[in-house]
Amino acid sequence: MEQIEPITRMVTELSHLPGIGHKTAQRLAYHIASMPLDDVRDLAAALWQGRKAIHFCAVCGNYAVEEICDICASAQRHNGQICVVRDPKDVYAMERMHDYQGLYHVLHGTLSPMQGIGPKDIRIQELMDRLQDGSVSEVILATNPDIEGEATATYLARLIKPLGITVTRIAHGLPIGLDLEYADEVTLSKAMSGRREM
Amino acid sequence: MEQIEPITRMVTELSHLPGIGHKTAQRLAYHIASMPLDDVRDLAAALWQGRKAIHFCAVCGNYAVEEICDICASAQRHNGQICVVRDPKDVYAMERMHDYQGLYHVLHGTLSPMQGIGPKDIRIQELMDRLQDGSVSEVILATNPDIEGEATATYLARLIKPLGITVTRIAHGLPIGLDLEYADEVTLSKAMSGRREM
Numbered sequence: 001m002e003q004i005e006p007i008t009r010m011v012t013e014l015s016h017l018p019g020i021g022h023k024t025a026q027r028l029a030y031h032i033a034s035m036p037l038d039d040v041r042d043l044a045a046a047l048w049q050g051r052k053a054i055h056f057c058a059v060c061g062n063y064a065v066e067e068i069c070d071i072c073a074s075a076q077r078h079n080g081q082i083c084v085v086r087d088p089k090d091v092y093a094m095e096r097m098h099d100y101q102g103l104y105h106v107l108h109g110t111l112s113p114m115q116g117i118g119p120k121d122i123r124i125q126e127l128m129d130r131l132q133d134g135s136v137s138e139v140i141l142a143t144n145p146d147i148e149g150e151a152t153a154t155y156l157a158r159l160i161k162p163l164g165i166t167v168t169r170i171a172h173g174l175p176i177g178l179d180l181e182y183a184d185e186v187t188l189s190k191a192m193s194g195r196r197e198m
Numbered sequence: 199m200e201q202i203e204p205i206t207r208m209v210t211e212l213s214h215l216p217g218i219g220h221k222t223a224q225r226l227a228y229h230i231a232s233m234p235l236d237d238v239r240d241l242a243a244a245l246w247q248g249r250k251a252i253h254f255c256a257v258c259g260n261y262a263v264e265e266i267c268d269i270c271a272s273a274q275r276h277n278g279q280i281c282v283v284r285d286p287k288d289v290y291a292m293e294r295m296h297d298y299q300g301l302y303h304v305l306h307g308t309l310s311p312m313q314g315i316g317p318k319d320i321r322i323q324e325l326m327d328r329l330q331d332g333s334v335s336e337v338i339l340a341t342n343p344d345i346e347g348e349a350t351a352t353y354l355a356r357l358i359k360p361l362g363i364t365v366t367r368i369a370h371g372l373p374i375g376l377d378l379e380y381a382d383e384v385t386l387s388k389a390m391s392g393r394r395e396m
Contacts, residue, residue, distance in 0.1 A: 003290050004263050006248035013244040016237070018229050019222065027379075030287040031216050032245055033252045033261055039214070040249040046211040047230055048242035050204035054231045063231055065202050089228040092201050181225075 007033060056088075059130070061106035061123050063088045071095075071104060078102045083140040084127065084156065086110050086149065089181045094142065097185045100192060102140070105130065110148040111155055119155065127156070131163055140192075142170040144179055205231060254286075257328070259304035259321050261286045269293075269302060276300045281338040282325065282354065284308050284347065287379045292340065295383045298390060300338070303328065308346035309353055317353065325354070329361055338390075340368040342377055 002008070010029035015022050032040055056062070057069035064070070071077055071091070081102025085091055091104050109122040130136065139160050143149035157167045171191045183191075200206070208227035213220050230238055254260070255267035262268070269275060269289070279300025283289055289302050307320040328334065337358050341347035355365045369389045381389075 003293075004252065004261055004268070006244075006251040006263065007261065009244045010248045013241045016241070017226055019225065024217070026290075027217065027287075028215055029248075030285070030290070032249060033286070035249065037249060040246055043211045043214070044242040044246035046204075046207045047245075048238055050208045050227075051230060051233065051235060051238040053204040054202065063202055063205065065204065070202070087228070088231070089225075092224075092228070095201075 056106075056108075060104045061088075061108055061126065062091045062104055076101070079135055080137045081140065082127070082130065082136055082138075083142050085142050086144060086152075087181075090142065090144075093181045093183065093188065097189045097192070099189050102138075107143070107152070110143055110152040112148045112151075122152075124156070124159070128159065131160065131165060136165060138166045138168060140168050140170060146179075254304075254306075258302045259286075259306055259324065260289050260302055274299070277333055278335045279338065280325070280328065280334055280336075281340050283340050284342060284350075285379075288340065288342075291379045291381065291386065295387045295390070297387050300336075305341070305350070308341055308350040310346045310349075320350075322354070322357070326357065329358065329363060334363060336364040336366060338366050338368060340390075344377075 007029050010032060011022070011025045014020055014025035014028050020028070032043075035043075053065055054063050055067075057064040057072055058067050059072040060069060062069045062071065066073070078101050081100075082105050083094060083100060083102055084105045084107060085094065086107050086109065088106055091106060094100055094104070105123070105127045107122040107124065107127075109117055111117060111119065111122070127139075131139070139156070141153040141156055143152045153169055157169070160167050205227050208230060209220070209223045212218055212223035212226050218226070230241075233241075251263055252261050253265075255262040255270055256265050257270040258267060260267045260269065264271070276299050279298075280303050281292060281298060281300055282303045282305060283292065284305050284307065286304055289304060292298055292302070303321070303325045305320040305322065305325075307315055309315060309317065309320065325337075329337070337354070339351040339354055341350045351367055355367070358365050
């Protein structure tokens, strides 16, 4: 006998998630099938209503509930500094260290000739637009310390320095190859303080 | 800045699932937040509508969409054999070997004095009721080869043998301590064929 259709459908959907293989999806589906109805409703609602409520901040590209994210909307943040990261999850990683008071810019990708991702495919123009009014004095490049991240940082530095804005690169306190999101707070904090002008 | 509420809620719900820690839940939530709306709707619908569609078979206790599961309802299965397992996922594990043609009985637990689980807390009475009409000639005890599984098998053997029904225990082809659901098909198949009368 095959397993019943609702379970098969759960397994299919769950195994689309990153890091969830067929065996894990199977285990999760069987667990969910035994969960109280209310708990499954809460889980499904958290995913679907949550996803519906989230869009990208019109200024920085971070996840936001309103049109502008809490960080861009805050009067407490220094608007003279912009920290450039690849993904929204990297903003979360930076915020965890409770140290940085400037703003962010989320590129939603990094340059990758291998994968055909060029400057127009990520949010570089949006960053350049934000730098036009002269209020920003420093752009901190916090893309990951891998080939694409380094290439993107170099590209952005060449673009931004002619505007007379200080461009810094987050220090290589993190071991090469480790994604920003997996770094602990202390390492990230050291990498920030050791940043150097490009 | 804290992360936005929809993300926090996703993380909370996801980390209730078995084997999903806070870091994994975080990673999944950030991924889901970036997924196309339609894909998240499909995922949430698979979980919620799937869960709503599933109940326990009125006969064997396995997952079912109808009142009676496909296995109990099938004319192809031998109704003289009942294989007793702990969980619905164990039925799936047994069915994967495409070898066994009898019926199942899902206990939904095993005896565990330590956790206060006695004979009335699992589906033992339902099993005894199925054995009353004399159509069953063999009960195969396929609870896991751990302390609770062995204790449950011994308890059931004592209860069923006086009815004149052959009681067998799945062979210990599986290494002690390995849950049924993680066994490969060959091992399971060997364990079935090597079963001995209790």
